[in-house]
Every structure is written in C-alpha cells, then in structure tokens.
Amino acid sequence: IDADGEQIMQDGLEWDYFVEKGFVTYEHPLGISNIVGAPSKEDPIVEAKIDGYKATLLKSDLMLEDPVARSVWDKALTLQKSPLDRRFGYSIEGKVVKRSGNIVEKAKIISVAITAAPKNPLTWWEPDRLLNSMMADPGAISLFRAMIGYPQQGVDSNPPPGDIGPLAVQSFQ
16 A cells, blocks of 8 residues: 555556557656656566565666666666665556546556655665676666565565565556
C-alpha cells in the first residue's frame, strides 16, 4: 500500500502500450525533456517472484548520451558507492481502467519514471551492476533493472544493494 493508501493488483497491469511506445522518464510528468530511456527490446517485462510473491522484472535502456539520463545514471552510481542507505525509486504512470475503492484492479501503463521520492518507500531503481562494471563507452546504451510488485507481510523490505527489489505505483493520471 502506497503513501496515498492505494494498492495495485499485479495481474491487472497492462504493459502493451509501454512496451510498444512508452518511455522511461526522469521524475514526473512525462514530457520530451524528461525522457531518459525506453523499455529494452528483448524481454522488457518478465514475470518473476520475490520471496514467493508475484512481481514483474522491468528491463529498460537508458540513453547515456543524453545529459539528463547521464546525470541520473551517474548519481545512482554515486549512491551505490556511498555509505548512504538511499536509492532512487521507480514509479509507474498510466490510466486506471478498473477500481474498487483504494484498490486499482486494472491499469494501462503508459510510462515509468525514475524518482527520488516514490509513493512506496519499498520501491527502487538502480543501474545494473554487472553492466556498469563492463561499460567502457560512456556513450553506450546501458541497462537498468528493477522489480514492480507489492511486498506482503514478512517480505524483506530492505534487501541488499544490487538485488532486484519490489516496486509500486507513484501516480496514475
């Protein structure tokens, strides 16, 4: 449950638009100057499990030749190396199709934002550490990974850095 008291049903997320036409942005709102990447061409959305609970692995490519995207990447790497226990979060944006009270049963995902203040504090985004260690060309397209899902009681809410973690919605428009 996020800071607004909403819960999103994992099975109700429709990713088609995002995969075919959507973007990854820096913060909100979606706009040309905020675009920093797009879903990966190979397996951008993969069903996964975290501690036995359903989740979705979202793989996207960041355009590191773009100054904003490069800044996000560099800041995330700095956070990984620092003693701070902070990370950026991931936030899905889209249109609610079906709702029951505070439960979003169906939603179409339009874009995904990297943000410093996600509505769900258990969500995070960070650069893929393996690719980061292999990246030699600063202009290369680089992969980042994150999980989208709602943790249940008993799920580790603070996994170690570099692990794939649960994510949640920040806003629906």
